[in-house]
Amino acid sequence: MTKLNKNYVSILIKEDKMTLTKKLSAEFIGTFWLVLGGCGSAVLAAGFPDVGIGLLGVSLAFGLTVLTMAYAIGHISGCHLNPAVSIGLWSSGRFPAAELAPYIFAQVIGGMAGAAVLYVIATGQTGFDVTAGFASNGYAEHSPGGYSLTAALVTEIVMTFMFLIIILGATDKRAPQGFAPIAIGLGLTLIHLISIPITNTSVNPARSTGVAIFQGDWAVSQLWLFWLAPIVGAILAGIVYRWLESEENS
Secondary structure, three states: OOOOOOOOOOOOOOOOOOOHHHHHHHHHHHHHHHHHHHHHHHHHHOOOOOOOOHHHHHHHHHHHHHHHHHHHHOOOOOOOOOHHHHHHHHHOOOOOHHHHHHHHHHHHHHHHHHHHHHHHHHOOOOOOOHHHOOOOOOOHHHOOOOOOHHHHHHHHHHHHHHHHHHHHHHOOOOOOOOOHHHHHHHHHHHHHHHHHHHHOOOOOHHHHHHHHHHHOOHHHHOOOHHHHHHHHHHHHHHHHHHHHHHHHHO
8 A cells, every 4th residue: 555646536546435345346246237238239239130239339338338337336446347457557556456356356257247147148049159259359360350469469458558548547636527437438439449350359358258258269268368468558557657647746
């Protein structure tokens, strides 16, 4: 806690009297909603005949899950919903290391629970094949647009870096108060609009893990990239934003 920056009033780092159990429960629920809502839109609604929501709709769905949960549980847990976000906040000095592992555990379990509910719903349709993809993230032959491992790695690092910059900036005490969820939700929407053709968009290891375990084949073997790249991008963003704010305060 010695390095926590107490000058910030952020929906992501509320220093209230919530117990760790309540915070973890909120992270579980929020990540459950992110996977069910975001991946659910891709699996169930994106290609629905004649009225499918397509890439634009899926992008918006992911953004809406974060926006709605930020207002719903931001005051309880900070609404990270993503191991990369928690790690990026720690890297920036805004989150205690002692809570990092419990938060990540709750997020991953929440993502798996969301994927499990989605699996039950999706398999209710005759002919559904979970091995076809199940909204999993991939590269090379499993990239939606056939993009290489290098392209996928660069995309996930850069997109996660920018996502964390948006989060850190929008929740800065000097930013307009109360609007951070909107900026963060729209930021995630934009990230999906850019990168769905490349990796199906992760920027979130918990989201990737939840659906990969049900796809059960190539998605699991490629999962390493969707842990490594978001974490690298998040740590870099935390370091950069800490430098930016130190310049402002010097």
